Amino acid sequence: MSSAVKAMSCSSKDIPAAPEEAAAAKNNAAAAEHGGDGDKCADAPPHCHEDEEDDDDEEKVPKVIDLGPRVSIKDQLEKDKDDESLRRWKEQLLGSVDLNSVGETLEPDVKIMSLSILSPGRPDIFLPLPVEPNAKGVWFTLKEGSPYRLKFTFSVSNNIVSGLRYTNTVWKTGIKVDKNKEMLGTFSPQLEPYTYLTPEDTTPSGMFARGSYSARTKFLDDDRKCYLEINYTFDIRREWPSTS
Numbered sequence: 001m002s003s004a005v006k007a008m009s010c011s012s013k014d015i016p017a018a019p020e021e022a023a024a025a026k027n028n029a030a031a032a033e034h035g036g037d038g039d040k041c042a043d044a045p046p047h048c049h050e051d052e053e054d055d056d057d058e059e060k061v062p063k064v065i066d067l068g069p070r071v072s073i074k075d076q077l078e079k080d081k082d083d084e085s086l087r088r089w090k091e092q093l094l095g096s097v098d099l100n101s102v103g104e105t106l107e108p109d110v111k112i113m114s115l116s117i118l119s120p121g122r123p124d125i126f127l128p129l130p131v132e133p134n135a136k137g138v139w140f141t142l143k144e145g146s147p148y149r150l151k152f153t154f155s156v157s158n159n160i161v162s163g164l165r166y167t168n169t170v171w172k173t174g175i176k177v178d179k180n181k182e183m184l185g186t187f188s189p190q191l192e193p194y195t196y197l198t199p200e201d202t203t204p205s206g207m208f209a210r211g212s213y214s215a216r217t218k219f220l221d222d223d224r225k226c227y228l229e230i231n232y233t234f235d236i237r238r239e240w241p242s243t244s
Contacts, residue, residue: 108161110227112219113193114153119146123243131230138212139232143240145205150198154219156187163222166198170215177213203236210236 117125117140125140142148152166163186170178184196203209212235219228 106159107225108159108189108221109157110161110164110187110219110221111155111157112152112228113155114151116151117142117148118151118197119143119148122146122240124151131232135232137233138235141235141237141241142203144203144209144236144238146203146240147200148203149200152184152196152198153193154196155193157189160186160188161221162186164219164227165221166217166219168215168217170213172211172213210238 112129115127115129117127119125119142127139131139150166154164164184166180166182166184168178168180169176182198187194212233214231214233217228217230217232218226220226
């Protein structure tokens with residue numbers, strides 16, 4: 001928006017201006033259009049501006065989308081059971097669900113069973129769960145410039161969990177240096193645990209990358225139900241720690 005438009009927006013449209021005021025307003029608008037100072041309100045900031053992006057948007061409460069009442073898996077299978085194509089689609093979606101184990105429970109339950117870090121040529125790093133509250137000390141150490149992947153093993157029971165995702169926020173000396181979000185997917189209850197591997201990433205390298213970090217990891221679903229939250233510290237060093 002040009003300064004001329006800003007200047008004009010400050011004038012009243014309801015009350016006609018006196019001839020002297022109209023002439024002055026015309027001169028001010030012309031001066032503003034040619035780069036002059038014009039009216040004082042020409043220098044006023046815009047009324048609206050875009051908010052800065054919030055890095056912690058997983059903490060926000062999203063707009064509620066009414067998808068209807070949640071129903072149990074048994075009720076889902078009973079609905080439209082005379083529709084052969086719909087019944088097959090539901091069976092394909094749910095897989096081999098033991099209906100005796102899911103019962104009439106509406107809320108899904110997800111248990112994160114194991115977390116591990118995989119790096120080529122290195123033994124897998126298994127992270128102990130559950131994490132003790134207020135635990136101190138370094139949870140694990142990585143070598144700078146090393147490729148790695150994360151491996152999650154989790155179980156789903158009671159009902160379908162929609163939009164399960166993993167978030168990880170990292171700080172160094174109190175400054176946020178990294179944030180990662182990974183959508184794992186939608187999963188139906190089953191007896192066997194699920195396994196998920198993240199895409200390969202590489203640890204940072206260099207003098208400023210080495211040192212200690214603090215981090216917070218969460219597993220949430222579309223309803224923002226948190227199944228696991230871990231606060232921990234880790235190190236990035238010049239070499240891998242000794243395995244002996």
